Amino acid sequence: MLVVMNHDAADEDVRRIIETIEEMGYEARPIPGKQRTAVGLVGNDGKVDSGRLEALPNVQQVIHVTQPYKQVSREWREEATVITLSNGTRIGGPEVVLMAGPCSVESEDQIMTSARQMRDAGATILRAGAFKPRTSPYAFQGLGITGLELLVRAREETGLGIVTEALEPDMVDVVAEHADIIQIGARNMQNYPLLRRAGRSGRPVLLKRGLAATIDELLLAAEYILSEGNPDVILCERGVRGFDTHTRNILDLTAIPVVHALSHLPIIADPSHGTGVRAKVMPMARAAVAAGADGLMVEVHPNPDKALSDGAQSLYPPQFEELVEQVRIIADAIGRSVTRPLAVPA
């Protein structure tokens, strides 16, 4: 940490900085410059609260040199985290993982049909919401526990792994019992009680980037989960708030190589929420794989015209099949491969 002084700071101001740093238990190192003096804080263990220093007289700014997160960083752990599900899917390794399915579980028929279609198209993980966070209190809120039970049936029949969302701490255990991966949605990226509970769930966690979260904030949210003892976190870029109304969000694909440089955690992309428009999902899904995503999460519905939620951004099943073909070739171009389809259970 570097405390930069105003150009006309008095010696006394600099002394006060030095004393405060020492009082906080760190070493202070003054660095006189041509235009201004700076004071380095040496020994930062990631817990320094810069507020006390920013508040002192004639401080121009406090510059953070050390990253604020620890266990999620590549400096903490060099090799990539690879998460293996019970159906053999490995997330974070050389393979690109496909998670697909409808926005919500709507009925037994709908979810079983969808699960079979997704498995046949090559996905190894089924996505579908049982509890839905909806912007309006009057919109369809999901089937709840019944939805979770239907997902278990879909897994039994198809062998697909299950990823589904938990909305509050008290819901984590029941989701953990039924699903292979607990999803934490973008609106809850900084819901700390929920993160902590997911960190004690014993299940891998899919953590979506908040609507206007910086990458450092995303990594710090993941740090909450790791700090509770759960190392299996999958990050997900799903679009950030933008100013153009042609799409729902801006899918920030550069976050993928940025995260890969900073952290050992896998990161996937969700082009369905990232764009909000069916016709943009396929190009952006391809782009995500080309940018190095460790997987895709895509909304596909057996009959999008009748979907109870997110119909406008759900692919038709044949579109998803075409997409899988394309991303196989793209993965190959960068020395990766797409996870092999599951065998049909005997």
Added chain:
Amino acid sequence: MLVVMNHDAADEDVRRIIETIEEMGYEARPIPGKQRTAVGLVGNDGKVDSGRLEALPNVQQVIHVTQPYKQVSREWREEATVITLSNGTRIGGPEVVLMAGPCSVESEDQIMTSARQMRDAGATILRAGAFKPRTSPYAFQGLGITGLELLVRAREETGLGIVTEALEPDMVDVVAEHADIIQIGARNMQNYPLLRRAGRSGRPVLLKRGLAATIDELLLAAEYILSEGNPDVILCERGVRGFDTHTRNILDLTAIPVVHALSHLPIIADPSHGTGVRAKVMPMARAAVAAGADGLMVEVHPNPDKALSDGAQSLYPPQFEELVEQVRIIADAIGRSVTRPLAVPA
């Protein structure tokens, strides 16, 4: 709702729109134009899911005419909502309300000192966090229940109302027992289980705008609370994410007149989080009142240099006193007044 077709949409495409609208239980009204046809949906009760329509062939866009929220809107209720606390403070009326205090409850001495200072300076509500949502899991997380009990002591001694944050649904009841107003923070604006529980708490709720929430999303979050039967919601503009690094956020003061036009709910401003820099708090607090805010929420600490959190944005007590003088004159300029200071309890 208006469904706008592509200019080369076939009659068949238009018919499909009409049929779908009718199947959804509404009336369809085709509007042929020079360049393209549109189809109006008449009878929208606020529950229409436009996804089904956006997904149909040759639809260019779906335009929402009806607002998505109901009970929070000024069309639902013409006169302003006024919330009265037990100490007589009225929020949403002609008076501008002052909420002030430290970021966190740190100790009995700190909070009692602060409460007296704030009361003497003219605030009628004490703000301070007992449970703190922190971006890093390694930062100070608040005193918890002990903090709530200290806030009750501060109220007993000073007569100030108490506003403090609840972070999760299970925490709502205990906060409601101790505080006059339950705060829901920006990170939790779309934490729907929390909103619902607060809607059943029987206490006024202070709802902060999310970091990148649109005003419609803020109003829809409030709608969750009202839809559970709690009409006493105070909105709070506290800055949205911006791209300039000189301040922590952009304080979007235009939200104040925008909300006043759309909704009957009161809206206050938090210039401390809105700017994140002490030197910008006073000008922006003044500006908020000039823009029509129904109140201010300001961080003031007896000794900001030693604060455990947010020291850099906390005012010194004499700065707050000066600010109160200035906003009295400004309130007067627009035909309002600042809430009168509480009498010192005998």
Added chain:
Amino acid sequence: MLVVMNHDAADEDVRRIIETIEEMGYEARPIPGKQRTAVGLVGNDGKVDSGRLEALPNVQQVIHVTQPYKQVSREWREEATVITLSNGTRIGGPEVVLMAGPCSVESEDQIMTSARQMRDAGATILRAGAFKPRTSPYAFQGLGITGLELLVRAREETGLGIVTEALEPDMVDVVAEHADIIQIGARNMQNYPLLRRAGRSGRPVLLKRGLAATIDELLLAAEYILSEGNPDVILCERGVRGFDTHTRNILDLTAIPVVHALSHLPIIADPSHGTGVRAKVMPMARAAVAAGADGLMVEVHPNPDKALSDGAQSLYPPQFEELVEQVRIIADAIGRSVTRPLAVPA
């Protein structure tokens, strides 16, 4: 255009809207709804100024149904615009075009070396600035006319087409004399005198998206060029302003399929400015092609460590060679190909 009234608008207010629309020379069509009345404006020729209507009493909002641009739209011209340069490169057809080279022309040796490297790696267009727009007045501003002359020499030797920037209207003619494509930079996207002059230059124009320009604004800027009689405009996505400091901008790749749906003009991507960081250029260049870009513009420098500008985002030549191999495979995956390398002049 649809004028939506407040729910309590009087008949008189609606009549005033109708009269104003008719006074403006269009037809008015009232559409009574359950909650409010709307009035459609029929016959919009794209020149309606909605300001007059927004200003009238009890108007809630004015909704634009017709697109504000004309000649650039796909409804005006169905088939894609293909621009052919004198060296045979075709932009906007099935082939993906590669434009590469240093940020600035720095010396004869540097630009000739770079041109040969780029030609050998497979680019068919050389990019390099002779006039440089720099954020600071004290930074290197380019070699000017000398730079243009060196670019001509590079073309003579290598056969590469030349794209280089014009900064002001008076500079357009001299750039048009020396270059194959006139570049208009992001900072000048709404420099209308410059756009108009480029529209009369007789040369193809590469128009970069402004730092916070919506796609509609980008298309309207292109409309300025087409409205002067020049149909040969190439759009370029180069990143929009974001809030994360890990990258210079957010490269908004979704703009590519959005533009392809709205307009017949080709659109390329510039991942160098889009990310500002060398290590992110290759993944984002691949992603752009996967998303459907008609070409790439990439900064490559013979010796980035010594570059006079943009060294940190310039690729090393071997990196560019590797990138070209990768994008060939990706282009193939979506049924396109990369422009064939130029033959070495005998």
Added chain:
Amino acid sequence: MLVVMNHDAADEDVRRIIETIEEMGYEARPIPGKQRTAVGLVGNDGKVDSGRLEALPNVQQVIHVTQPYKQVSREWREEATVITLSNGTRIGGPEVVLMAGPCSVESEDQIMTSARQMRDAGATILRAGAFKPRTSPYAFQGLGITGLELLVRAREETGLGIVTEALEPDMVDVVAEHADIIQIGARNMQNYPLLRRAGRSGRPVLLKRGLAATIDELLLAAEYILSEGNPDVILCERGVRGFDTHTRNILDLTAIPVVHALSHLPIIADPSHGTGVRAKVMPMARAAVAAGADGLMVEVHPNPDKALSDGAQSLYPPQFEELVEQVRIIADAIGRSVTRPLAVPA
């Protein structure tokens, strides 16, 4: 400038940084830390191009300590710049200046009426465009030279100073001949040839903040003007691009105290473009003065319903009169005053 190394950077990497800094003519000062080494660059004269350093192996980031601008900074010049017009108006001193008038000069009758109304209401500077930058090429583009001549007539009759926009370098001289202040619009904030020419015009320049410009970029744009010898620059906050569609932009009033801390130049606010909606102009104008703005620029039209441009955001003359009353009181609350009205010429 501080070059921060990766935690596993080799001694050789650090040596290369030191050598490069010395090769660039500055002094290098290594600062070993607990987790990583940093190297300070001492002697930075504001011309260091950090790109060369960012590009070197194992550099994590380059941190700028010295501000990139010089003559505009408060460190260069302590006391505030005050600009005096020939009618006595002083901008940047204790007085708050009022610039008001229609968006465009439309006719002699319109501009003379408006000028009289603005003078009578207390403005001392008339704003009106003769050359209009319009997003669409088909919109009204202004009266041109005729408009300038009408503005001169308005000044002769009323004594008001004139501020009007120049769109391109060749237009600067003619605007300088007719106007008291040359306006450079938001779209042209980084039109460097225009800035340079304005820097040689001999007239004060009103420089509007670009739509997504950081404050540092705004100050660097002003530096272009000062570096040509013109010290008389007035900055203008006019809203930055946001994500909420209820207003045209987000008026970033915090920019006012931020600029005042960094620079000696005056800064005013334009709430008309900042909000784009008439009903929000008055509250935000008041807020700007409360935040410390050195002046206001407000669109007022004798008959907004008939305005050829920006009718929806133009105040009615009586609204402006009311606004002037309010801002007089607010200015008083913070120890300032509003410029006294001009005497009516005999």
